Amino acid sequence: MQVPPNLFKKIRNYWIAYFRYNQYPDGVKFPFMYHVRWIARRLPKIGFDISTHVISPSGTKHNLSSATLDERVTGDMIGELKNVYFPLSMDSMLKNLDGWIVDVGAFNGYWAVELLSRFPGLKTILIEPNSKKVRNINKNLQLNKLSHRARVLESGLGRENGLGWLVESSDGSWGNWLQEDGPSQKELSREVSTITLERALNGVRPIIVKCNAEGAEFELVHQLMTLGLHPKLLILMVHSEFGNPDVLRNELIENNYSVTVVRDYGPRPIWHAILS
Numbered sequence: 001m002q003v004p005p006n007l008f009k010k011i012r013n014y015w016i017a018y019f020r021y022n023q024y025p026d027g028v029k030f031p032f033m034y035h036v037r038w039i040a041r042r043l044p045k046i047g048f049d050i051s052t053h054v055i056s057p058s059g060t061k062h063n064l065s066s067a068t069l070d071e072r073v074t075g076d077m078i079g080e081l082k083n084v085y086f087p088l089s090m091d092s093m094l095k096n097l098d099g100w101i102v103d104v105g106a107f108n109g110y111w112a113v114e115l116l117s118r119f120p121g122l123k124t125i126l127i128e129p130n131s132k133k134v135r136n137i138n139k140n141l142q143l144n145k146l147s148h149r150a151r152v153l154e155s156g157l158g159r160e161n162g163l164g165w166l167v168e169s170s171d172g173s174w175g176n177w178l179q180e181d182g183p184s185q186k187e188l189s190r191e192v193s194t195i196t197l198e199r200a201l202n203g204v205r206p207i208i209v210k211c212n213a214e215g216a217e218f219e220l221v222h223q224l225m226t227l228g229l230h231p232k233l234l235i236l237m238v239h240s241e242f243g244n245p246d247v248l249r250n251e252l253i254e255n256n257y258s259v260t261v262v263r264d265y266g267p268r269p270i271w272h273a274i275l276s
Helices: 007-019 032-040 069-078 088-094 110-118 131-143 197-201 216-226 245-254
Strands: 052-055 061-064 099-104 122-127 150-153 162-167 177-179 189-195 208-211 233-237 257-263 270-275
Touching: 032 052, 061 069, 061 110, 061 131, 069 110, 088 208, 088 233, 099 110, 099 216, 110 122, 110 131, 122 197, 131 150, 177 189, 189 197, 197 216, 208 216, 216 233, 216 245, 245 257
Parallel strands: 099 122, 099 208, 122 150, 208 233
Antiparallel strands: 052 061, 162 177, 162 189, 233 270, 257 270
16 A cells, blocks of 8 residues: 655644644744643543654744643744744844844843754843743753853852742742742742842843843843943833833933833733844
């Protein structure tokens, strides 16, 4: 019996179209184990989960841990929110440019790994206090053979080099926040190290900085300006429960930044601050 040409590819495309991995845009590739993972999560009492990865349209491999949140984060980043994470101005800004990018609250490192894959002249510093996420960052770097272009710091950005507490959020790991003062419920937190921006950078002058770290944006901007550092672009997820957005905006404007609200989520908008 002769197998029709491209039969496997046709079956695979039918599978994707039928099950509709809606969190991902067109152009994303799904290895075989992704489909196995998708089925396994829907089987009752299976008792285990499967780590796998997806491949973005740029060819970057994004490792997915056992957490279901990983699909949502990667899907948003390369899908619906791609112009938030990768504004159109970024391509011209980074073309033929060597330099450093910094990711504060790096989660699994998806943003930095995607940029390093697209722009071979870049290096990155990733700041993340959650040890599980740090392991995932290293997996993503290794998966894409990018470890030699990255510094991974298992710390939270703080006012001082010392210790703080990573407090668990009911929203899951991406909602955890750092407290430098002792939390009221220590059973819902764990001790982590804190690091100042000056020590984290160790002489690096970043050209782009992203921050999605539940309030760290206030300390980040203050320390950047105090150090006399002015990256070309800041991507800031603002959390007004941790500080005053008006004060933050004014500090940026006073330092020659043009601030644009690219996504208005009420008390949690996303800003692009571009150096004038």
